[in-house]
Structure formats: C-alpha cells, structure tokens
Amino acid sequence: MAISRHSVPASARQQTATHIVDRLRAAGYAAYFAGGCVRDLLLGREPSDFDVATSARPEQVLAMFPRTFAVGAQFGVVLVVDGHESAEILTEVATFRSDGAYSDGRRPDAVRYTDSAEQDVLRRDFTINGMLLDPARLRTSGSVSDAVLDFVGGREDLHRGIVRAIGYPGQRFAEDKLRMLRAVRFAARFGFEIEDNTLRAVRAAAREIDQVSRERVREELTRMLTEGAARRAFELLEQTGLLAEVLPEVARMAGVEQPPQYHPEGDVWIHTRMLLEQLPPGCSATLAWGALLHDVGKPATFRIAPDRIRFDGHVEVGVRMAKDICRRLRMSNSDTEQILALVANHMRFADVEKMRDSTLKRFFRLDRFDEHLALHRMDCMASHRDLSLYRFALERYQTAAPEQIRPTPPITGDDLIALGHRPGPEFRKMLTLVEDAQLEGRIDTREQALAMIAERFPGPPKRA
Numbered sequence: 449m450a451i452s453r454h455s456v457p458a459s460a461r462q463q464t465a466t467h468i469v470d471r472l473r474a475a476g477y478a479a480y481f482a483g484g485c486v487r488d489l490l491l492g493r494e495p496s497d498f499d500v501a502t503s504a505r506p507e508q509v510l511a512m513f514p515r516t517f518a519v520g521a522q523f524g525v526v527l528v529v530d531g532h533e534s535a536e537i538l539t540e541v542a543t544f545r546s547d548g549a550y551s552d553g554r555r556p557d558a559v560r561y562t563d564s565a566e567q568d569v570l571r572r573d574f575t576i577n578g579m580l581l582d583p584a585r586l587r588t589s590g591s592v593s594d595a596v597l598d599f600v601g602g603r604e605d606l607h608r609g610i611v612r613a614i615g616y617p618g619q620r621f622a623e624d625k626l627r628m629l630r631a632v633r634f635a636a637r638f639g640f641e642i643e644d645n646t647l648r649a650v651r652a653a654a655r656e657i658d659q660v661s662r663e664r665v666r667e668e669l670t671r672m673l674t675e676g677a678a679r680r681a682f683e684l685l686e687q688t689g690l691l692a693e694v695l696p697e698v699a700r701m702a703g704v705e706q707p708p709q710y711h712p713e714g715d716v717w718i719h720t721r722m723l724l725e726q727l728p729p730g731c732s733a734t735l736a737w738g739a740l741l742h743d744v745g746k747p748a749t750f751r752i753a754p755d756r757i758r759f760d761g762h763v764e765v766g767v768r769m770a771k772d773i774c775r776r777l778r779m780s781n782s783d784t785e786q787i788l789a790l791v792a793n794h795m796r797f798a799d800v801e802k803m804r805d806s807t808l809k810r811f812f813r814l815d816r817f818d819e820h821l822a823l824h825r826m827d828c829m830a831s832h833r834d835l836s837l838y839r840f841a842l843e844r845y846q847t848a849a850p851e852q853i854r855p856t857p858p859i860t861g862d863d864l865i866a867l868g869h870r871p872g873p874e875f876r877k878m879l880t881l882v883e884d885a886q887l888e889g890r891i892d893t894r895e896q897a898l899a900m901i902a903e904r905f906p907g908p909p910k911r912a
Contacts, residue, residue: 676729738790
C-alpha cells in the first residue's frame with residue numbers, strides 16, 4: 449500500500465487528522481489543527497495536508513499510535529500513519545514548543561516543549577500560518593471561523609491580504625533564512641502584499657539567503673514557478689533584493705534592450721516576466737525553469753549592430769549558463785537535461801516551415817516535445833504575438849503518426865556488413881542517408897534502402 453500525504457481526497461485527510469486529535473484529547477492532551485490547513489480552510493481553499501499540534505511529547509505520540517515515523521522527534525515532530533483504501537495517509541504531529549537560538553539560520557539549536565498552544569504559535573513564521581483550529585468545535589458549529597484560535601491576528605491579516613511575520617520580523621528571518629523566500633511565495637500565491645516591516649526585514653537580510661541549502665532554495669523557487677503566480681513571485685524577488693542573491697544571472701536581464709521589431713514589449717526582463725505570467729498552476733517544473741532561463745544568455749551577448757540589436761550566440765551561451773544554474777541548485781540529471789534542451793532548441797521554431805521533412809521529424813523526436821511547443825507559444829505571446837510558426841509546428845506534430853516520426857529502420861549495420869562494408873565512419877553516413885529518405889517518404893522497404901546504398905556507395909571499401 450502506497451504512503452502519501454496528498455494522493456487521497458482532502459476530506460479523508462481531514463477525517464484522519466480529526467481522528468488523531470480526538471485520540472490525543474481522549475488521552476488528556478491538548479490538540480488542534482495547525483498551520484497552512486487552517487489558513488486554507490478560512491480562505492475556502494482545499495488544504496494540501498492537515499497538520500496537528502499537541503501538548504503530548506513525541507514519545508507519548510509514538511506510544512499512542514501503532515504506526516509512526518520519528519522523522520523529526522528531536523524537534524518534536526512525529527508522522528502518524530493511517531490507512532485509507534489504496535493509499536495510506538501521513539499526518540504530521542508536532543509537540544507544542546518554544547525554540548532556542550538558531551545559530552545555523554535553519555534549525556533551532558534546542559527546543560523546549562511547552563503545554564501552551566499560544567507559546568507554540570509565537571515561534572511560527574507568519575500570522576496567516578499561525579492559527580489553530582479546534583476540529584471538535586468545527587464538528588458541532590459547522591463554522592470554520594468559530595473553530596479558529598487566533599493569538600497573532602492571522603484572521604485579520606488574511607482579510608486584509610497581508611503577509612506579516614509573527615513578532616519581530618528580523619528575529620523570524622534570523623531563525624530561518626528560508627522564511628524570506630516563503631514570504632515572497634505566499635504573497636504571490638494568494639495575491640497578498642508583504643507587510644512593510646516584514647518587507648524591510650527581508651531586504652535587510654537578503655544577502656544572508658546564501659546560508660540556506662541550495663536544495664531548499666531550489667524547492668521554494670520551483671514552487672513559485674509552478675503555483676500559478678510566477679510573474680508576481682519573481683517581481684517580488686526582484687523588489688526584495690533576493691533575486692540578485694539566488695539567481696544573479698536572471699537579475700541581469702533587467703534593462704537589457706531588445707530589437708523593437710521583434711520584441712515590442714521591451715527589455716529581456718519584461719519579456720521573461722510575460723512568459724512567467726503564462727505558466728499555469730501545476731505546470732511541469734522543467735517547462736517553468738525553461739521559460740525562466742530560455743533567454744538567460746542574452747545579457748552576456750548583447751551588442752548593437754548597424755542594422756539592429758543582436759544577441760549572437762545567446763542560445764549557446766544560455767545553455768552553458770543554465771547548466772551552471774542547474775548544477776548550483778542541485779537539480780536532478782533528468783530535469784537538467786530537459787531544461788537545457790528547452791533553452792537549446794527554443795530558437796529552432798523560426799525555421800520549421802523551411803525544414804526538410806526528415807529534419808522536422810527529428811525535431812519532433814525531442815523528449816517531451818509538448819513542452820518545446822508550449823515554450824514557443826509563450827515566447828511568441830510575450831513578444832510579437834504571431835503564432836503562425838507555432839500553429840504550423842503543432843499541426844504537423846499532431847498529424848504525424850508515431851511510426852512516421854520514429855519508423856523502424858529498413859536496414860541496419862548488419863545489412864551493410866553483409867554487403868561487404870566495414871564498420872566505421874561511413875556507416876553513419878549510409879544509415880543517415882537511408883533514414884532521411886525514409887522520413888521524407890522517398891523509400892519504404894528494405895530493398896529500396898539497399899538499392900540506394902548500392903547506388904550511392906558502389907561496392908565495398910577497398911582494403912588497405
């Protein structure tokens with residue numbers, strides 16, 4: 449049975465979390481829903497998961513439930529496993545605590561458990577994430593609002609559309625530098641503003657984001673890119689000074705002019721933001737990063753030629769820069785390969801109408817070609833808005849059967865050896881010649897392929 453926090457209905461996850469709260473309370477402990485699920489319920493959104501906060505100590509939680517994982521017991525966090533049809537639900541159960549110093553800017557050096565729900569809330573990040581909910585009261589009243597415990601003004605900030613740090617913002621960000629990126633992500637996701645004091649604290653500490661692991665930074669940036677508010681998120685990153693710290697190559701796009709006949713929208717950064725605005729919620733991470741980085745090589749290749757502004761070699765330079773970024777952020781090999789392919793091939797659509805059938809079909813063979821099409825469409829819509837090349841490529845791609853794009857080769861190297869040819873560089877030329885003819889519909893059979901080889905490469909190579 450698979451274990452998941454998100455692959456089952458929200459109602460089942462809520463029911464499971466409610467059962468855990470009921471068990472804890474029956475044993476004499478305080479327990480509530482906590483964090484993002486409370487915020488989402490108040491906003492009328494479906495929570496992605498339900499977390500529980502309790503006065504029970506980790507060892508007590510471990511003893512109370514038959515299936516648990518002590519994934520963060522040193523910080524008071526236990527995962528409780530419960531079954532649901534074909535999947536199992538993981539619910540995070542955290543003990544009320546107050547934290548000591550954060551010398552590494554990531555985790556507390558020590559935690560002190562407490563029986564006070566209010567004290568636990570005061571060490572959390574933002575007011576909108578600092579509310580608790582009593583599921584028993586929700587069950588009896590039917591009102592989410594009536595069931596919320598709010599010690600930090602989170603409900604009012606939700607109503608006003610504000611992301612505000614709990615307590616002193618500088619202290620919250622000193623405890624965990626990643627919270628600066630989270631402030632940006634929450635503001636973008638919900639269309640909120642970052643409260644003035646919180647914003648000033650982010651700007652003051654932006655340079656310290658390098659203390660956060662690259663994996664955690666990558667995860668936050670990927671969420672910003674794929675939650676449906678990528679443009680707003682990256683504008684906030686720029687305004688807070690975080691963009692120049694985490695992606696200086698992207699920050700350098702601002703102010704880099706483009707030829708107005710092709711890019712009436714403005715500079716490279718404006719163009720890139722217009723692409724980001726088109727990314728839908730739930731889009732693939734590779735497409736999102738490809739959209740962000742497709743023109744990353746332009747600032748380094750900018751020049752003013754006699755006829756117009758040019759970016760000679762920006763694709764090749766961009767691929768190298770994107771590779772460095774992917775390596776720096778420790779992306780997987782498969783994601784890196786696809787992102788680099790998107791950057792490397794985004795200009796090839798300019799030639800699709802002039803491509804030979806063999807070249808076009810090889811173009812279609814690119815892994816996840818639908819992402820290449822999507823990136824090209826966004827690129828056009830963020831500039832001249834002429835979709836004629838996109839429509840041409842889409843129509844040809846959709847009407848080409850898979851066996852036309854990747855047909856079974858009519859001959860192999862063994863056939864060439866049987867004809868007396870020796871393996872070597874000529875083999876590639878012969879097989880490519882046959883493949884081109886096959887893709888272009890000039891030959892279909894093995895006999896036609898062998899006849900073509902005999903005509904173009906008469907007789908076996910002479911032996912030395």
